[in-house]
Amino acid sequence: MGHEANAINRPRILIVDDEAAIRRFLRTVLDAEEFSLHQAETGHAALAAAAAIRPDLILLDLGLPDLDGVEVIRRIREWSPVPIIVLSVREREDDKVHALDAGADDYLTKPFGIGELLARMRVVLRRSIRQAPEPICRIGGLEVDLPRRRVTVDGVEVQLTPTEYELLRLLAVHAGKVLTHSQILRQIWGVAHVEQPHVLRVNISNLRRKIESDPTRPRYLLTEPGVGYRLKAE
Incomplete structure (x- = not known):
């Protein structure tokens, strides 16, 4: 051994x-x-x-x-x-x-x-x-302050909708882990929305426009094609 x-x-x-x-x-x-x-x-x-x-x-x-x-x-x-x-x-x-x-x-x-x-x-x-999530998740220039529900990119605060924040918070708590479409839909929108992936796609797109310098080439919020999403970990 x-x-x-x-x-x-x-x-x-x-x-x-x-x-x-x-x-x-x-x-x-x-x-x-x-x-x-x-x-x-x-x-x-x-x-x-x-x-x-x-x-x-x-x-x-x-x-x-x-x-x-x-x-x-x-x-x-x-x-x-x-x-x-x-x-x-x-x-x-x-x-x-x-x-x-x-x-x-x-x-x-x-x-x-x-x-x-x-x-x-x-x-x-x-x-x-x-075990427990860090109170502040920092990935490059992205900072998610969980206790204060505050998100900044390169020091500038980003205004998110409640749903966008909950989506980013879920990904931040599990940073580096792939979350499937169904896992995210179940956690954020409930079991009734598990078969509605378009709801997730729209919110991911909106979130990327707010936290990514180039939403078409994301640095933080990565896609696992056909599977789900992953927030990049340091």
């Missing part, structure tokens, strides 16, 4: 993949990053390991030999908020949506860049360590 003998304070990473080559690759890459590494080859083994090890982060493949990865996510979410990043060859948008709606924190399609994987891992680990 690499450096686990002296890994008391290192983040515990559970790698769940039935392909030995992928597990070896991830272990080689992550071993240099001072993590405590554990692995599982099946869905049932992943569930057992998640309960026994209590990892700080799970890297999960969806194509497991016994349980589908989405089912693994659902079962873990019944009792644990542990961050889960899906690493999968499945590129279809509905696969990503199903995994994220089930409770995954992020989704990377294989093959992926190591730099991007490590960056996504840092974001979810920081967020889980904080």
Whole structure:
């Protein structure tokens, strides 16, 4: 298990993949990053390991030999908020949506860049360590002051409608995490509006006009095509 003998304070990473080559690759890459590494080859083994090890982060493949990865996510979410990043060859948008709606924190399609994987891992680990949202979310020139319900861009206050603010607040609290269309619609507008994505698109467009210097090339409020939106994290 690499450096686990002296890994008391290192983040515990559970790698769940039935392909030995992928597990070896991830272990080689992550071993240099001072993590405590554990692995599982099946869905049932992943569930057992998640309960026994209590990892700080799970890297999960969806194509497991016994349980589908989405089912693994659902079962873990019944009792644990542990961050889960899906690493999968499945590129279809509905696969990503199903995994994220089930409770995954992020989704990377294989093959992926190591730099991007490590960056996504840092974001979810920081967020889980904080647990409660920071009172002020700062991303570049964008600042969302949650207690004061105040938004500034490059020091200039931005006037948002109540709905626009609640949308930005939701994304800020989960900065770096992909939120699906249905998750956002359910949180902001309620279950009755889950099948009305145009409502979300209009508000995203209006929000970008107010916080982005170039709304057609957003720096802060990023689109995950066919899936949802993400507020960029530092």
